[in-house]
Amino acid sequence: MEFNLTAEQELLYKTAREFCDRELIPHEALLEETGDLPVELEIEIRRKGMAVGLHACNMPERIGGAGLDCVSLTLVEKALSRASTALAECVRRPLDILAACEGDQIAHFLEPVMRGEKRECIAMSEPNAGSDLRGMQTRAVRDGSDWVINGTKHFISSAHRSQFVILFAVTGEDQTKPAIRKKISCFLVDLDTPGLVVAKGYKQLGHRGHSNAILHFDNVRIGGGQMVGNEGEGFQLVTDWLGAGRLSVAAVCQARAERAFEVAADFAAQRRQFGQPIGNFQGIGFPLADMAIDIRLGDLLLMNTAWKVDQKYPSVAQDCAMAKVWCSEMLGRVADQAIQTCGGMGLMTDLPLERIYRDARAERIWEGTSEIQRHIISRELMLARRV
Template sequence: MDFELNEEEKLIYNTAREFCEKELIQHEELLERTGVLPPELDLEIRKKGMAIGLHACNLPESVGGGGLNCVSLTLVERGLSRASTALAECVRRPNNILAACEGEQVAHFLEPVMRGEKRECIAMSEPDAGSDLRSMKTKAVKDGSDWIINGTKHFIGYAQRSQFVILFAVTGEEHTPKGIKKRISCFLVDLDAPGVTVAKGYEQLGHRGHSNDILHFDNVRVGGWQMVGEEGEGFKVVTKWLGEGRLSVAAVCQARAERAFEVAVEYAARRKQFGQAIGNFQGIGFPLANMATDIRLGDLLLMNTAWKVDQKAPTVAQDCAMAKVWCSEMLGRVADQAIQTCGGMGLMTDLPLERIYRDARAERIWEGTSEIQRFIISRELMRAHGA
């Protein structure tokens, strides 16, 4: 069994990490100080990412993307995500749903994204519908060949920086053996369309420069051509995308944990007390050993899951949930212990630890809470036994 990255994979990771170190991390202080990512900086980073082939590296070559498999894409995520989320997101990895664009959707939505001219956001969560997506209230009602959409979505990342939204809405109901279920469909909607309002979201813990906006839809008319896939099959689209999104979160957490650990180890080796490096004392050294072990386990779980996605293993849903819950919770432990290792300096903005600590908390919530991940894992375990 070979766990070694091949030369191409090493090159992909090193390219992403070097880009992060050179082009992204230098702007973290600006984000922390202002809480805003200037549009001109966003564009500058995006162009630089395009120049070296990182833009849309997740999308298939058939639509003009880089066509990276899951293992390589996970390495890109790890390399870029050592920096703040808002900066890493400037290097666009568009939502994979866009690869399903057909007909008029290609010229209007997909191609401008591939050229770096448009940006998408995705809207699922609602004030009364978070983890239970089927309880969403945003509706799309058929009107001739068009659809009329009404409802509200929130926690929409980067809506104010986007030109269109991948929207999920209820388009009807169906009877199933488990009762009546809502039919959910997926639409591509221009954010400057009549009736669409983009409102500023909530003030949040961590992730400076990352917005969580609110979208209101008031009798918004969209053409039938703007529906992605078949009517009522949006939940299948969501399920597939969420699995990939959870693995992406796991990669982000792994990268941040590695960075926090590196800072802690360097500090423990450099800081002297009682005539020796503090890392030589068990009270510091043993927690560092625990952190190193946790990070190694995260690395193995993350990359094994990415490999299984490429192999189309039947346990992918469970595997992605395991990777997400482990890496996100592990990051919280590592960030906390890294600050403890550095003592008072760990709380200061001179080191990135206090930011990593704040940012880490959201990872156990978005793309499905830790509780949802454990539900998925336990559900798959029972399904294997027919329960």
């Protein structure tokens, strides 16, 4: 593996990092005070992100995206994710699933997203089906050339700021051994479709300004042309998307850990007790060393996994799972120790550490819990040893 970045990648990271410092981080205080991201601010940030080429940089060039490779995308994700989630997501990285749009879907869904005029959300989780995707109960039933959808989805991020949802629903069953397996399909559904209610979600720990919602489908009728791909291909679409999503979470965690470390290290160098910087004392210096080791390992794992994706390794599911587990759990350790290093000031909102500490807890749950990631890793280990 080549550890040096190309000149283009260096410039890309520098551009995204400077954008974050200039356009995102200054608004964190407003987000923390109000718990809300003003719509006009979101639009302004998105417009500025488009102006510097960061909008939809993950999408293929054939549809107007930058077509960046995985290493470059990971660098952008790291640079922008130093800021609060709600602010970082104003610079849109549309869901890769949309690249599969065909026919009328292109003009109605894909192109407005690429122009920054529409935003999508994704609906998989249900009150009785979280990690068990095939346990979902929301159903889409054929009625002539249409589909009629009934069911409930929850934990739907940013639904109140979106115009349509990428929905996964059961469309039938396949008889397989040892049991019947549900067929899951993917649909694009406008959020103003009759029968679809976007309800207020739950109050959550951390990530202020990043809302969740509950979607209720009551005989929601959509056209047959709103299915993405073929019937029953939804589970594979979810699986492919989750791999990229887990790597994205790892990049977010890596960025936050690096920022927390920088705050703590600067504080340890400047804060003086007993006539010298507190970083000179082993009780402070050694934990800083451990934090630096943790962060270095996370970065190597993250970037190596992104490199494997670009090299088209036959299977990177285990690598993505490892990166998410390590980086999300490492962020928790680093955020905790950063606060300990700064003492009382670490608990104050003058520093970003208490926010990073709060926000860190969700990373071990969404896009697949740490337990699910360990299941993926152990399963791959056993599969590789089967005769």
